[in-house]
Amino acid sequence: MEKFFSCSNLKKSYFQRDILKGIRMEVDKGKIVGLLGPSGSGKTTLLKIIAGISKCSSGEVLIDGVKPGIETKSKVSYLPDRNFLYKWMRVKDSIEFFKDFYKDFDEERCNKLIKFMDLNIKSKITSxxxxxxxxxxxxxxxCRKSKLYLLDEPLSRVDLITRDKILDIIMNNYTVESSIIIATNLVENTERVFDQVFFIDKGKIILSGNVEDLKxxxxxxxxxxxxxxxNNEKSY
Known part of the structure; x- marks a missing residue:
């Protein structure tokens, strides 16, 4: 199996505080991967480095054999854990914004997803x-034809019915040529979609493996x- 993404001995420090402490990961093409851990474990920092938004202090990240930068941004679609749209936008404006900004934008797929999600294109973002x-x-x-999708807590602000819809989108919109990394602590709701998982705690991967093998x-x-x-009573 071809390794599309990997990182080795990845470290990140902020103001002499170690956030990531020698992370090692490998992800094959065509896999949905869970990056699982509590808040503050380093999930968001790791995704930002992979997305090319933040730089590591040391170690190496390779996406399709290339370090994060201008070239890899065209292959990576990143969902941060907060709203990244402008307040003045309507749903329709946000679609046009993505369409203009990303060359790999798939308008046909977008129309299908908007309909599936039952979104009103005339609605204001603020509403x-x-x-x-x-x-x-x-x-x-x-809506982007990316090779690697990075999703940071995509289910944290939605109800159970919407979670199922979102998981259906995830399952139906990746291919053997793309991979998805989902950072979450909502394990109960998401484990059915994972092929591979990495458990992260205090900036270290403490357990990883194929889902069926681990089970x-x-x-x-x-x-x-x-x-x-x-040591949590619940993971939801």
């Missing part, structure tokens, strides 16, 4: 409930493994 805004942001990210080895669900590792 959208949190769940509707999350659906729009995810739709825009998946067989531990005799537990991924959610139960998460609880065991982080």
């Amino acid at each position: 959208l409930p949190k769940g509707e805004l999350e659906k729009l942001l995810l739709t825009l990210v998946f 067989m080895k531990k005799g537990k669900s991924i959610a139960d493994i998460y609880r065991e590792l982080f």
Whole structure:
């Protein structure tokens, strides 16, 4: 299997505080990967480095054999954990913005996703409930024909029904030529889509592997493994 993304001995420090402490990861093409850990574990920092928004202090990141930069940004579609759209926009404006900004924008796919998500293109961004805004942001990210999708807590602000819709989009919009990394602590709701998982705590990967292999080895669900590792009563 071809490794599309990898990082080795990746470290990141802010003001003498170590955020990432020697992260090692490899992701194959055509895989949906869970980056699982509690808030403050380093998930967002890692995704920002992969997306080319932040630089690592040391170590190496390779996306399709290339370090993060101008070339890789055309291959990576990133959903941050906060709204990135302008307040003056309507849904229609946000679509036009993405269409103008990204050469790989797929208008046909966008129209299908907007319909599937039941979004009103005339709605103002500021008037959208949190769940509707999350659906729009995810739709825009998946309207690009990218090789690597990075989703930072894509389900944190939506209800259970919307979560299922979003997971359906994730399952239906990746191909053998693309990979998805989902950073989340909502393991109960998301584990059904993962092929591979990395558990991260305090800037270190503490356990990783193929989902089915881990479940067989531990005799537990991924959610139960998460609880065991982080000593949480619930992961939702």
